[in-house]
Amino acid sequence: MNPYLRSARSATIAALLQHERLSRSELAEITGVSPASITEVSQNFLQQGLLVELLLPQTGKRGRPSVQLRLQSSHSYFVGISISEVATLMVVTDLQGHILARQTIPFCKTPAEVTAAVRKNYTTLLRDAAIPRSRVRGVGIAVAGIVNSDLGICRYSAALNWRDVPISELIGTALKLPAWVDNDANAAAVGEKFFGRARDYLNFTSIILGRSIGSAHYMHGMLYRGHDGGAGEIGHITIDPKGALCHCGRNGCLETIAGGFALRAAAKACGLSINGMRDLEVLAVQGNTEASRLLRTAGATLGAGIAYLVHINNPQCILFTDMEGFENGVFRTAIRQTIENNILPRFLGSTQILFMDAEPGFLPRSAASIAAFEYLTSL
Amino acid sequence: MNPYLRSARSATIAALLQHERLSRSELAEITGVSPASITEVSQNFLQQGLLVELLLPQTGKRGRPSVQLRLQSSHSYFVGISISEVATLMVVTDLQGHILARQTIPFCKTPAEVTAAVRKNYTTLLRDAAIPRSRVRGVGIAVAGIVNSDLGICRYSAALNWRDVPISELIGTALKLPAWVDNDANAAAVGEKFFGRARDYLNFTSIILGRSIGSAHYMHGMLYRGHDGGAGEIGHITIDPKGALCHCGRNGCLETIAGGFALRAAAKACGLSINGMRDLEVLAVQGNTEASRLLRTAGATLGAGIAYLVHINNPQCILFTDMEGFENGVFRTAIRQTIENNILPRFLGSTQILFMDAEPGFLPRSAASIAAFEYLTSL
DNA sequence: TTTATTTTTTTACTTAGTAAATAAATACGT
DNA sequence: ACGTATTTATTTACTAAGTAAAAAAATAAA
Numbered sequence: 001m002n003p004y005l006r007s008a009r010s011a012t013i014a015a016l017l018q019h020e021r022l023s024r025s026e027l028a029e030i031t032g033v034s035p036a037s038i039t040e041v042s043q044n045f046l047q048q049g050l051l052v053e054l055l056l057p058q059t060g061k062r063g064r065p066s067v068q069l070r071l072q073s074s075h076s077y078f079v080g081i082s083i084s085e086v087a088t089l090m091v092v093t094d095l096q097g098h099i100l101a102r103q104t105i106p107f108c109k110t111p112a113e114v115t116a117a118v119r120k121n122y123t124t125l126l127r128d129a130a131i132p133r134s135r136v137r138g139v140g141i142a143v144a145g146i147v148n149s150d151l152g153i154c155r156y157s158a159a160l161n162w163r164d165v166p167i168s169e170l171i172g173t174a175l176k177l178p179a180w181v182d183n184d185a186n187a188a189a190v191g192e193k194f195f196g197r198a199r200d201y202l203n204f205t206s207i208i209l210g211r212s213i214g215s216a217h218y219m220h221g222m223l224y225r226g227h228d229g230g231a232g233e234i235g236h237i238t239i240d241p242k243g244a245l246c247h248c249g250r251n252g253c254l255e256t257i258a259g260g261f262a263l264r265a266a267a268k269a270c271g272l273s274i275n276g277m278r279d280l281e282v283l284a285v286q287g288n289t290e291a292s293r294l295l296r297t298a299g300a301t302l303g304a305g306i307a308y309l310v311h312i313n314n315p316q317c318i319l320f321t322d323m324e325g326f327e328n329g330v331f332r333t334a335i336r337q338t339i340e341n342n343i344l345p346r347f348l349g350s351t352q353i354l355f356m357d358a359e360p361g362f363l364p365r366s367a368a369s370i371a372a373f374e375y376l377t378s379l
Numbered sequence: 380m381n382p383y384l385r386s387a388r389s390a391t392i393a394a395l396l397q398h399e400r401l402s403r404s405e406l407a408e409i410t411g412v413s414p415a416s417i418t419e420v421s422q423n424f425l426q427q428g429l430l431v432e433l434l435l436p437q438t439g440k441r442g443r444p445s446v447q448l449r450l451q452s453s454h455s456y457f458v459g460i461s462i463s464e465v466a467t468l469m470v471v472t473d474l475q476g477h478i479l480a481r482q483t484i485p486f487c488k489t490p491a492e493v494t495a496a497v498r499k500n501y502t503t504l505l506r507d508a509a510i511p512r513s514r515v516r517g518v519g520i521a522v523a524g525i526v527n528s529d530l531g532i533c534r535y536s537a538a539l540n541w542r543d544v545p546i547s548e549l550i551g552t553a554l555k556l557p558a559w560v561d562n563d564a565n566a567a568a569v570g571e572k573f574f575g576r577a578r579d580y581l582n583f584t585s586i587i588l589g590r591s592i593g594s595a596h597y598m599h600g601m602l603y604r605g606h607d608g609g610a611g612e613i614g615h616i617t618i619d620p621k622g623a624l625c626h627c628g629r630n631g632c633l634e635t636i637a638g639g640f641a642l643r644a645a646a647k648a649c650g651l652s653i654n655g656m657r658d659l660e661v662l663a664v665q666g667n668t669e670a671s672r673l674l675r676t677a678g679a680t681l682g683a684g685i686a687y688l689v690h691i692n693n694p695q696c697i698l699f700t701d702m703e704g705f706e707n708g709v710f711r712t713a714i715r716q717t718i719e720n721n722i723l724p725r726f727l728g729s730t731q732i733l734f735m736d737a738e739p740g741f742l743p744r745s746a747a748s749i750a751a752f753e754y755l756t757s758l
Numbered sequence: 759t760t761t762a763t764t765t766t767t768t769t770a771c772t773t774a775g776t777a778a779a780t781a782a783a784t785a786c787g788t
Numbered sequence: 789a790c791g792t793a794t795t796t797a798t799t800t801a802c803t804a805a806g807t808a809a810a811a812a813a814a815t816a817a818a
Contacts, residue, residue: 008775036778036797036800037774062785063785064794146725219599229693230693233693248723304617307617308684308687313603313692314607342617388805404765413806415767418767443763
């Protein structure tokens with residue numbers, strides 16, 4: 001089990017986030033906590049309204065019938081905000097990560113403008129979702145940039161042109177809520193762990209395929225930030241020292257070959273007119289060799305990088321989140337094949353590779369999961 | 380602090396392993412444990428003889444003088460065994476990782492032979508070190524191969540031609556000691572963390588430069604084994620799919636270019652007659668272009684792999700252990716330069732790169748540290 | 759000598775859990 | 789229809805591991 005979720009209380013919540021509905025005896029079984037403690041803890045949570053008992057049809061089994069418990073989604077709500085150079089997206093979710101309302105705020109230049117816009121939209125958001133302010137437990141913020149999450153500060157964001165912005169305090173004060181901030185890749189990993197496809201994995205890597213390429217790791221069941229908060233910069237491993245200039249200032253970074261921004265530019269340079277990556281994939285299928293080459297090179301390059309990662313970290317799962325609309329096609333196939341061709345046989349069977357199409361609310365929902373994580377583990 | 384060292388008892392030991400001698404108030408400060416607990420814990424340990432009070436000259440400060448505490452090295456001894464295709468090395472160490480006696484056992488074919496030889500040499504070892512059997516708390520075993528450390532089994536070792544050998548039970552029974560086993564790279568990392576240069580690091584990677592290339596990570600202050608126990612296989616990342624055949628069955632693995640075995644073979648193929656890597660380095664300094672090229676290519680290739688690792692995991696330190704006698708020269712320089720030239724500026728200042736010459740007892744001492752870790756954290 | 763200061767210990771209490779006995783609620787066999 | 793087996797949940801009595809705050813100990817300086 002996750003070392004951070006080792007208390008009876010947290011283990012109970014974690015188990016119910018994973019399994020939806022469980023009886024007390026199942027909870028004891030799963031968490032390894034004694035039945036006595038489960039009784040005590042669940043009583044407490046029932047009183048708080050965080051848990052509810054379900055009155056299920058009898059199963060026809062012998063013995064005292066078990067009573068199923070589940071989390072009461074309406075007990076707690078969380079605000080999630082993702083801030084990027086395109087727009088600021090804002091959602092409110094329930095305890096289980098369901099989005100109840102959303103707002104899109106056009107790009108704001110300054111932190112103050114973002115804060116003001118967020119404050120204004122918060123009321124609308126709550127009204128749309130029909131949620132009482134009192135049940136909102138916190139706000140999570142995902143920023144495209146380098147974040148010190150302990151201090152709640154965005155250290156640097158090229159996309160937003162921010163430096164040392166105490167965004168967590170700004171927004172926390174504005175909404176009168178506890179606030180946490182992280183970079184978007186970390187937020188995504190937390191979201192997948194709590195609400196998404198990675199709930200069962202103790203060790204996994206989440207890769208975000210967007211304009212750039214981000215990643216984050218769960219290790220020992222916890223988010224691994226690295227020494228400096230810099231873990232997951234796989235987008236900037238050097239593939240070709242003489243390659244194209246990356247916005248990071250170096251040359252030939254992985255994302256200059258496989259990032260959405262770079263692919264778009266490369267397509268344009270080839271005279272291909274595309275709106276999104278789907279178009280490029282369609283062209284490739286139609287036999288356009290340029291499109292095909294771009295996608296295959298991108299996939300093979302990324303796949304090789306992931307193969308390194310598999311050897312180094314041996315994750316149970318690599319979870320790709322596709323924010324660019326590649327969908328299933330040349331790119332994903334190239335990624336998967338390159339990984340499979342470049343890892344030791346012992347890793348072939350034990351490394352899951354999953355691709356997901358990101359829904360529009362993905363990032364802000366992930367941001368909300370940070371607040372959910374912090375709130376729930378503090379109970 | 381290390382989550383595994385969160386109890387007052389373990390935190391106390393950890394602090395004293397790091398800082399040698401500390402007063403109770405300093406211990407409270409460092410560990411974050413209340414003075415009351417420190418008193419209680421240290422009393423307990425003093426009774427057991429694990430700690431001793433030092434009567435230091437007065438410092439001339441005001442107030443009640445503090446009493447320094449330190450670990451009593453002679454309280455506990457550990458046996459360390461490293462098993463490879465060359466020889467089985469055996470040491471006994473004290474609580475602080477000092478080697479008190481050592482034995483070299485010629486290569487044994489079968490697990491049974493190893494066990495018998497180990498049993499025979501154990502008595503000699505204890506006599507040489509003048510240690511009472513009763514103070515030996517356990518034995519750690521480092522195996523060149525794939526190990527399931529939970530089960531105490533060597534899953535597979537090409538070098539030893541072993542498959543599913545319950546080596547921990549065999550040796551544990553033979554020596555009548557609690558026994559633990561791990562692969563040699565993991566053992567080395569544990570050794571560096573407990574007894575070596577990595578005591579202060581929560582997140583670091585240890586790279587073993589030997590006949591092959593192994594590595595292991597500490598993350599969140601604990602050894603990270605990966606999903607399958609396969610983390611750290613950096614020696615087998617594919618550098619050149621058309622490269623030389625690796626003993627793992629694939630082509631162009633990193634260690635076919637930068638491993639000691641491969642370098643020796645390559646040198647021979649170039650007509651260079653060398654005894655060890657030191658000779659190759661000397662040839663390079665003397666202007667031999669072949670030697671120079673081999674070492675530079677090897678260093679650059681390894682360095683590039685490490686640069687990937689830095690981006691992916693952002694360790695605080697990369698600790699190279701040189702088992703081949705390169706010492707300072709072309710190889711290390713190439714490694715360091717390639718790393719520095721291929722990582723983001725933000726990592727340049729925050730990633731320590733250390734090279735260490737492995738003394739002869741390095742591996743068995745590392746093995747002993749596994750037993751020390753297990754024993755001390757169980758107190 | 760008295761007082762201030764610093765370190766350590768003691769006391770009384772809290773928190774978070776457990777094992778084992780007990781109670782509750784059902785199905786089954788006769 | 790009724791006792792019995794069975795399974796689930798709760799209660800009781802206890803333990804382990806810590807804490808805060810008061811007290812004690814041991815010194816230097818006034």
